[in-house]
Amino acid sequence: MSSLAFASGLVFLGASTTNVSADPVDDTTDTQSNTEQVVEQPAEKTDPKVVPQDTKDTGNDGVQANADTPQTPQKDEIEPVDNQSESLDQTGQKQNVEPAETNTNIAEGQLDTDDNTGSKWYIDSDKTLHIGAGTVSSVKASPSNKNPWENQVDNISKVSFDDKCTGGDSLENLFSGLSNLVEVDNIGNLDVSKTSKMTNMFENTNIENLDISSWKIKPGADLSGMFKNHKSLNKVNLDGMVFVDNDLTGMFENCNNLSSVTMNGTSFSGAMNYSVMFQYDYNLKYLDLRGFDMTNPKSKFDGMLALDFLEKVWIGSKTVLCNDGQGTSAELNYNDGSSGGDNFTVFKGWKGTDGVIHYGSDQPEYLDHLYDSVEAAATNGDTYWEAVPIAKVKYIVNYYDASDDSQKTLFTTTGSNYEGENIPLTEETTFLGFMPVDKDQLGSIDLAAVKSESDLVQTFEIPIVRTAISTANLVYTENGGTKREIPIRGGYDFVSDLSKFEDALFPKGTINLDKTTFDIFTTLKGQEYPIMSGKFTDPADDNETIASYLGLKEGCSSKEFASALGKFITELGSNYYSETVNLNIVYNESMSSNTGTHHHSHGSSSPATNKGITIKQTQDVATMTKTVNAYNKLGNVVTNRALAANTGWISDEKYTLNDESYYRVATDEYVKTSDVYVYVPQRNIVRVHDDQIGYLVNAEGNKVTNRALQSSTDWITDRYTMINGEKYYRVATNEFVNESYVSLV
CATH class of the missing domain: 3.80.20 (24 nucleotide stem-loop, u2 snrnp hairpin iv. U2 a'; Chain A)
Known part of the structure; x- marks a missing residue:
């Protein structure tokens, strides 16, 4: 029989009437007369509940019974027939009969076709949709073009074409949407040679x-x-x-x-x-x-x-x-x-x-x-x-001092990018007070195409100079006479350039500081920014003059003056990004003494008011892992206030006192530059390169030994800072990753 026929519940059983063999009669039982109690039965029609007696036995009276004499059955020795589990065959032997099986199919049916030749199908308990012989077709005239098993999505994980079958004119959406369907067996049994439409037949399945x-x-x-x-x-x-x-x-x-x-x-x-x-x-x-x-x-x-x-x-x-x-x-x-x-x-x-x-x-x-x-x-x-x-190219950018004939490398950055892509020049060139000599290199440089293995590592040498002294103009005026404008070539130290015009500056060879004033300001993109102005002998609050701060004495030589001024400007230069430094120096013999400090007319400035030097500049600073003391302008510790660990502060001044540098964080409260780090706020996402581990350091540059960033992972960063001349992005409270390990997303 076919499995389909069996599944319909048909069961075939044997004949219900059988013959049985006789058992001996117990002579101790109560019996009655044969003629009165026993109804004679033909041997071939023996009642299955009556056991015919063998001719060898005797009755109750000791009379031998002949073969034609029926005997009374013994009630206690008769076995009932179990019609549910067994029956007797023609020889009287017991035989087993299998019980009818239960239908466990989840669903069954027949595909709808005009000629009623649609394949019969059923879904078994293993969630397999079995399709038999006949015509396989999509739902006839379905307005929604849904498959025939749209209500059995959770019950079908496999389809089996059990017999040869023919595809109808349309198999559109036949299995569409059966999201649990992962396997199709015997698909070669489906003949689609006459099918005109198979649109979206397997759409949104998981085969x-x-x-x-x-x-x-x-x-x-x-x-x-x-x-x-x-x-x-x-x-x-x-x-x-x-x-x-x-x-x-x-x-x-x-x-x-x-x-x-x-x-x-x-x-x-x-x-x-x-x-x-x-x-x-x-x-x-x-x-x-x-x-x-x-x-x-x-x-x-x-x-x-x-x-x-x-x-x-x-x-x-x-x-x-x-x-x-x-x-x-x-x-x-x-x-x-x-x-x-x-x-x-x-x-x-x-x-x-x-x-x-x-x-x-x-x-x-x-x-x-x-x-x-x-x-x-x-x-x-x-x-x-x-x-x-x-090709992914590793690049090395060496920034060297353009004013040094030995081309000493000041700092280096590394990273990787694809050939032909451009790489931005690091912002720390301006952050540290440097800028490239070639202004075309201010933005980025391009990585060359890789033509050989040697091109996989590309090195660039970028000449840089101090931004505050990239160029300088010295204007010297003596006794209201003709101004002398002296251009200064930029450089890292630039003292050597100043010494070249010693004779032009104060030709008498000595400097009368009490009658000399100065005005220093920078220019960037047409905007002037004041740095400092006043007379060299102007007193500060503690009666120390600017001249004494610079180490100058009355009657100093022009060489001493040029050297002190050059070093001072160089110090200022590391904190300013500018195109030009302007120095206006005026000598006037008729100038009265102690006229007081005056300010630059281009804007506010910060002359020295204590023995320290104040420079107007804005920066964001942050403490590290410990509480930081605050100081007043005299360098004394503020006893009732301190800066908490891992906090950020806005500073508007840099202050130098007795060779110690400070950032102002409140009206008369300063923090030592050594106790904080300067950072640039910049919220981004950085992604660790596929082939690298992102090793971490703290704000002081010490390696973090128990943590690192896994390759190909993304991290939120809120700032970057410079550590030992290299750019680092902050990815945790006091954990930073070098820019060479990551790229901005």
Whole structure:
């Protein structure tokens, strides 16, 4: 019997009437006369409950019974027949009878067709949908085009075509939406040669591998969206199949897990529609398109290969990828970094079997330019192409002192990026008071294309100078006479330049400080910023003059004056980003003594009011892991206030007192520069490079030994700071990662 018949509940049992053999009669039992108590029965019609007696026994009276004399049965020796579990055969022997089985199927039915030839189906307890012989078709005249098992989504994980069956005119949405369906067995039993529509047949299922290479596709059949939005589909076998005039629009669209579509000996011809056939299949790295005849002018293939992540491809002599006349293109691109560049390999072009890389402005960037017509495809012929990955280059930037003939390196930054990309010059060049000599290098420099292994590490030497003295103008006026403007070449020390005009500055050779005033301000992008102004003999609050602070005495030589002034400006220069430093020096013999400090007319300034020097500049500072003392302007500890650990403060002045530097954080409260670090607020996300571990340091530059950032992880940062001349991003309270380990997201 077939399993379908058995499942209907039919059970066949044996005959109900049987003969039994006789048992001996116990002569101790109470008996009655044979003639009175026993009804004579023919031997062949023996009652199954009466046991015929053997002729060897005797009755109660000791009279031997003959063979024709029936005996009275003994009540206690008669066994009832168990009709449920056993019966007796013709010889009187017991035989077992199997009980009827219970139907455990979840559901069953028959597919609806006009001629009532629809396949019978059932879903067993293992959640397998069994489809038998007959016609397989979608729901007839369904307004919603839903599959026949739309109410059994949770009960179907596998489909088995148990017998040969024929696909009807439409298999549209046949299994669509069966989100738990992961496997199809015996799909070759389904004949689709007469099927006209298979639209969305497997859409939104979870089958991983499918081999439909035995199918014969009907010319003109619509297979659009057949596997659309199939998130689990990994491998499909189309070997040897023939497609003619078929609509394959979005056949594999948005199958994110699809990695293999084998098409050995497969042919595509006629007026085909390939539009978005493989669109968004991010894991599909290889395709063989040699079987695609796309020369028919009625074919459509817009966005057919809009993958961006294809790495290897065979293109045939009839594979036309671009048809400008129709405004359509297969869009055979490669990932150039604009699409998921952080998570996928980035490429720079296609390399054919001739070894030539096609990319950039000199060559067509995408292959659809090489196969843009029937003639072009025929000319290029069958060619195997590979996308050439962009090399990741390690770069080293050495910033050296342009004013030093030995080109001493002041600090170095490192990192990595793709060839051809630009790398920003580190902002610490301005943060530390430096700037490149070449203003074209203020923004970024480009990494060269990698042509050999030696190009994988690229080193750049960037000359820099102190920003505050990149150029300087000294204007000297004596007794209201002619002004002498003396240009100063920028440099790291710049004292040597000042010494060159000693004779021009105060030609008498000695300086009358009481009759000399100064005015220092910087210029950046046309805006003037005051630094300091006054008379060298102006007293501070503690009666120490600016001259004494600079180490100058009345009657000092012009050389001593130039050296002291140069060192002072150099000190100021590390805190200012400017294009020009301006020094106006005025000597006037008629100037009265002790006229008091005056301020620069271009804006407010901060002359010394104590023996310390105040410089107006704004910076953000932060404490580290301990409470920090505050000091007043005299350098005394503030006893009732302190700065808590790991807190940030805005400072508007830098103050120097007795060779100790401070930042002002309140009206008369200062913190030592050695107790805090300067940072730049900047909220970003940094991502650790794929091939690196992000090692950490604290704000003092000491390595964190028990923690590090895992490769390819993202971290929020709220600031960066300079530690030992290198840029670090803060990723925890007192933990910083070097910029060479990360990139901004």
